[in-house]
Amino acid sequence: MCKDLSHSVIICFLYVLMMVFLAVMPACDKETPPPPPEPEHFENVVLVYAASANNLYGNMLDDKSEMLRGLSDAVSPNCRLMLYETVPASGGKERSAVLYEAKKSGKGDYVFKAVKEYPATTFTTDPDRLAEVIRDVRDKRPSDRYGLMFWSHGGGWEPGFTDHEYPKSPVVAAGDPSEDEDRLGMAKWWGVDAGGGISDKMDIDELADALPDGCFDFIWFDCCYMSCIELAYQLRHKTRYFVAYPTEVYSPGLDYSAAIPELLKPVADLPAAAKTIYDYYTYRVSYAPAAVTIGVFDLSVIEEVAAVARRAYSGYVKPETSGLQQYTRTGVLPAYDFRQSMLASAVLAGNTLDSNNVDDVFRRFTVCKYASERDFNGRLIESEKYCGMSAHIYNPDSFTASERFYRSLDWFKAAYVE
Numbered sequence: 001m002c003k004d005l006s007h008s009v010i011i012c013f014l015y016v017l018m019m020v021f022l023a024v025m026p027a028c029d030k031e032t033p034p035p036p037p038e039p040e041h042f043e044n045v046v047l048v049y050a051a052s053a054n055n056l057y058g059n060m061l062d063d064k065s066e067m068l069r070g071l072s073d074a075v076s077p078n079c080r081l082m083l084y085e086t087v088p089a090s091g092g093k094e095r096s097a098v099l100y101e102a103k104k105s106g107k108g109d110y111v112f113k114a115v116k117e118y119p120a121t122t123f124t125t126d127p128d129r130l131a132e133v134i135r136d137v138r139d140k141r142p143s144d145r146y147g148l149m150f151w152s153h154g155g156g157w158e159p160g161f162t163d164h165e166y167p168k169s170p171v172v173a174a175g176d177p178s179e180d181e182d183r184l185g186m187a188k189w190w191g192v193d194a195g196g197g198i199s200d201k202m203d204i205d206e207l208a209d210a211l212p213d214g215c216f217d218f219i220w221f222d223c224c225y226m227s228c229i230e231l232a233y234q235l236r237h238k239t240r241y242f243v244a245y246p247t248e249v250y251s252p253g254l255d256y257s258a259a260i261p262e263l264l265k266p267v268a269d270l271p272a273a274a275k276t277i278y279d280y281y282t283y284r285v286s287y288a289p290a291a292v293t294i295g296v297f298d299l300s301v302i303e304e305v306a307a308v309a310r311r312a313y314s315g316y317v318k319p320e321t322s323g324l325q326q327y328t329r330t331g332v333l334p335a336y337d338f339r340q341s342m343l344a345s346a347v348l349a350g351n352t353l354d355s356n357n358v359d360d361v362f363r364r365f366t367v368c369k370y371a372s373e374r375d376f377n378g379r380l381i382e383s384e385k386y387c388g389m390s391a392h393i394y395n396p397d398s399f400t401a402s403e404r405f406y407r408s409l410d411w412f413k414a415a416y417v418e
Contacts, residue, residue: 001322003303008399009181013350039112040142041142041143041144042079042080042141042143042144042145043076043078043079043143043144043145043266044046044076044078044079044080044143044145044146044147044217044264044265044266044267044268045079045080045081045082045137045143045145045147046079046081046082046140046146046147046148046149046263046264046268047082047083047084047134047137047147047148047149048067048079048081048082048083048084048085048149048151049124049130049133049148049149049150049151050083050084050085050086050124050125050150050151050152051086051123051124051125051141051150051151051152051153051191051192051193051202052085052086052087052088052151053086053087053088053095053124053150053193053194053195054088054152054153054192054193054194054199056152056153056251057087057088058267059251059252059253059275060085060151062252063151063252063253063254063256064083064085064112066255066256066257066260067083067102067256067257068079068102068109068110068111068112069087069257070256070257070258070259070260070261070264071102071110071258071260071264072109072110076264076265076266078266079264079265079266080101080102080141080143080264081101081102081260081264082099082101082102082110082137082141083099083101083102084098084099084100084101084124084133085097085098085100085135085387086120086124086193086195088194088195089195094120095120095195096117096120097117097118097119097120097122097124097129098114098115098116098117098118099114099115099116099117099118099133099136099137100112100113100114100115101113101115101141112376113213115136115140116136116140118132118133120195120257121195123164123193123195123200124191124193125164125191125192125193125200125201125202126164126202127202127206127207127210128164128210129210130202130207130210130211131210131211134210134211134212134215135149135403136217138212144266145217145266145267146215146216146217146218147216147218147219147220147268148211148216148218148219148220148239149219149220149221149222149261150191150219150220150221150222150223150226151222151253151257152191152192152193152223153191153192153223153224154191154221154223154224154225154226155225155226155232156225156228156230156231156335156390156392157175157204157228157231157234157392157406157409157411158333158392158402158405159203159401159402159405159408163184164200164202183384184303191223202310204230204234204409205234205404205408205410207234207408208234208235208238211235211238211239212238213237213238214237214238215238215239216238216239216240217239217240217241217267218239218240218241218242218243218268219235219238219239219241219242219243219266220243220244221243221244221245222249222253222254223244223245223249223253224244224247224248224249225245225247225248225327225335225390226244227242227244227245227246227293227294227295227336227388227389227390228246228338228389228390228391228392229305229309229333229389229390229391230391230392230409230411230412230413231244231407232244232297232299232302232389233302233306233409233410233411233414233415234409234410234411235299236299236302236303239299240298240299240300241270241296241297241298241367242296242297242299243270243273243274243294243295243296243297244294244295245292245293245294245295246293246295246327246335246337246388246389246390247291247293247327247375247376248291248329248376249277249292249293249327250258250281250291250292251283252285252289254276254277255276255277255280255284258276258279258280259273259276259277259305259365262276264303270296270367270368271296271367273369274294274295274296274368274370275368275370277292277294277370278292278294278370278372281293281372282372287415289372290372290377291372291374291376292370292371292372293313293327293370293372293375293381293386293388294369294370294371294388295366295368295369295370295387295388295389296366296367296368296369296388297365297366297367297388297389298364298365298366298367301361301364301365302365303414304361304364304365305361305362305365306411306414306415308342308353308357308358308361309342309414309415310348310414310415310416311351311353312342312343312345312346312349312351312353313342313346313349313351313415313416314349314351314358315344315349315350315351316345316349316394316396317345317348317349318343318345318348318393318394318396319341319344319348320392320397321334321336321393324336324337324340324341324344325337325340325382325385325386326379327375327390328390329376329377333402334393335390335391335392336390336391336393337385337386337387337389337390338387338389338390339362339387339389339390339392340385340387341393342391343358346362361409362387366387367386369386369387369388370388371383371388385386388399392406394406394412394416
């Protein structure tokens with residue numbers, strides 16, 4: 001009898017153990033579901049290309065957190081965010097360059113997972129590195145659409161006079177006038193990548209050459225001063241839409257937590273994304289109202305813009321700058337409102353333009369534009385003088401290094417009649 005009782009107890013114990021195991025199994029599966037299979041093809045992939053090995057790296061850390069928060073509200077799970085960044089050397093760690101993809105972790109939150117590491121002795125501002133990263137993104141994440149966001153310092157069209165050789169010193173062309181030399185640090189270019197004791201920059205012609213034609217739905221510059229007609233025209237074969245700021249932008253830059261849900265839709269909602277930066281600096285930051293400007297432009301119309309400019313600049317007369325809307329601070333090579341300065345040139349040269357045609361072209365060219373009441377110098381931004389894009393006022397009597405470079409740009413060749 002005792003033997004039978006012991007046998008029964010063992011059977012009962014095993015039965016209870018099996019029931020507990022079966023009850024626990026679904027709970028575990030529910031807490032840690034297997035990751036969904038990777039799609040073979042995506043609807044929209046956005047690459048943030050960050051030259052961040054500079055004094056803005058702290059902002060990069062903040063922006064990465066914002067990007068991940070924004071992903072929780074992304075509309076489509078078939079869209080992906082990629083980030084290439086350079087990390088400066090610090091705390092005994094060597095500088096690094098890594099391509100990441102934002103993906104869900106087992107806990108359900110988004111994290112950046114490394115896709116590929118690159119030799120950090122090639123500058124992020126080297127056009128060869130830019131081209132390589134874009135190839136990798138297209139190979140690893142085939143998609144119907146791609147968006148490209150440049151993150152770093154910026155200044156517009158003028159050259160940075162660097163040679164991308166690591167760790168050699170930057171090269172300034174022999175014979176540059178001394179009047180330019182003390183302003184090279186404020187010259188215009190895209191990106192600053194610091195390493196090996198020097199800083200490297202990328203000129204806009206080589207930036208454009210590194211990009212494949214027709215690849216991007218939009219290119220967005222989250223940098224100061226990059227909304228200029230010279231850069232937009234240089235990129236006319238690279239993207240349909242161009243997004244940038246004609247003035248400086250505060251160092252936090254774009255509020256990615258608000259913008260990412262608009263950008264990572266099957267078709268990015270650029271007007272909604274552009275409004276997020278205006279709203280952020282107008283209503284949300286502690287120092288509101290703050291200076292902010294942004295423009296979104298349709299580059300399929302830019303040849304019509306160039307045709308208007310050719311008529312305006314025929315028999316070119318350099319306009320006086322007094323009364324023109326200036327977008328740059330004192331000490332930076334100046335840039336003025338593109339439309340306003342172009343029309344001023346036309347008046348001085350005696351060129352009559354059809355105002356209805358000009359208005360129609362700019363209406364179709366400009367998807368949307370936003371500006372605060374005042375700029376960073378406290379100057380009033382008058383709405384009738386604000387087109388959302390700057391331009392250099394060409395000086396035909398100048399032969400500085402910058403002016404010589406200007407004559408090599410596609411915009412000069414398309415718009416000026418000499």
